[in-house]
Amino acid sequence: MRLIVARCEVTYTGRLYAHLPESTRLLMIKNDGSVLVHADAGGYKPLNWMTPPTVFEDEGDILVVRKRAGKTEDRLEIKLLEVLSDVEHDMGEAAGLEKDGVERDLQEALAAAPETLGEPLRLDRREWPTDVGPVDLMCRDEDDGWVAVEIKRVGTIDAVEQLTRYLDFIRLDPAKAECRGILAAQQFKPQAITLAESRGIACAVVDLAVLRGEREPELTLFS
């Protein structure tokens, strides 16, 4: 990743013409060929940018970024008038965005307090393996019955289908033929509740902030 802070002029030609007059800007030249021109205002969005694949030419006081766009060529020409900083960093291998952070945190919190699912459950194991993937929590109820718990940020029809598949496999074991299912989520789609009820799967609304003790539960007239 090369970061240049410079007083510069930027001209874009291609599907249209755009010119940024002389000003101080941050130029981000990524290893994947992306080039972004940022000002110190205007939010997260660059003033101008080129997406890969691009051809990058450094001619000293002029940087040229070119890209084929159908029969024409997009061209970003950056005229460097004064370079204030020009540094390069090796960023290493990119780590993917962890989109399932909430689900993981919910699993941790519910594993520590499975009784918050609305009945006196105790945890048997996290990530209980089945042939079609691990179910998030396997618990036991008051009567020692098995209860499989799948945890989602949003309870959807797909989540009900997923838990149904797990239950089908779990119930193949005669000792767990009566295994019940609970789908836990921060919020539910109405269709998911209908489908879950039709399959005998319970739905439990959970609130991560409340589970963590960061916030008191809302006062309600009834649950």
Place this chain on the structure above:
Amino acid sequence: MIDTDITLGGALKVSVSKSALAEHLALVSRGVSSRTAVLVLGGIQLRATGETLSLAATDMELSLRSSVGANVQNEGEVVVPGRLLNDVVRSLPDADVVLEHLSGEAVLSITSGSASYRIHTYAAEDFPRLPDIDTVGFHDLEADALIETVNRVGRSASRDESRPVLTGVLVRFEPGKLVMAATDSYRLAVKETPLTGAVPELEAIIPARALQELARMAGDSSTVQLGVHENHVVFGAGSGWLTTRRIDGQFPNYRQLLPEQFEHELALPREEVLGVVRRVSVMAQRNSPLRLRFAEGELTISAQTQDVGEARESLPAPYTGEPLEIGFNADFLRDGLESIEGDALRFKLISPLRPAVLQGPAQDYTYLIMPIRLAG
């Protein structure tokens, strides 16, 4: 799922007054589904028979029907995109409108004076069969009493579709009275309305949206007809008919929720309290609570939203004892104050974490509201 009906075979052709058609379309089009998953539910069914043009729309939860006198040249049936038809007819000049279904092209031709439109139609056979109201026995109810009850109770119903029972209003007829109750689990409104004459045998959870639509439809009527058809409840007012499905499930036992004893019962001027609540609520943003501090002879209402600002206003109150501070959702408290009749408000309190009750001078209406925990 409702079955489809047998359709009329001919190509509809009618002439009808623009103003009458526009009026009835405005009524019926409120039943058009806003969801586009099932295309035909976005349509209005036009059905010409005898000397009548019947209009109907449904979103499968409620249906609205009306009929208007027309010069029917050809009996028939067609389903037309509802909002588009409504917009077109509303914009036509004041003259008779001729509607002609060109079935070969699946088009409805609309002409009025020199204006002409062609609207592509939906398949009439896909339109759901609506409950047959001809076989339903009806009771006449006083429209004012019904509308007033709906308007005061309906706002406490939930909009969260994941708990369908709470999106409805419990409607129960008892000898000489109508009882309605609605709750979203944060507040509960219960109204008992005296009725004269025979009352129907009915206890049902009816979608709040359908009742609010009925209140709008029955605004100019003196009576509302009510009938029950299998799992549907049918209301008639003026020339309109509203059918709604009943919501299955167990409504919360609301009587158990009503506290029997209170620590404080205050008589307050409702209009003045409502005015203060409205003004101070401006600063109760982003779920910030409205703080009510009761102290010797005074009620202070305040609100604060971080990075926005704060507001505070006091008014005299006949309060005695240790100061008590309690928080409420500003919208819910305002709803409750608005739903009380007259200026004599009775505000009943137990403690900062127990529900409070708002009542008017009459015992026929109760608004129970759960507080919000106050930080600090």
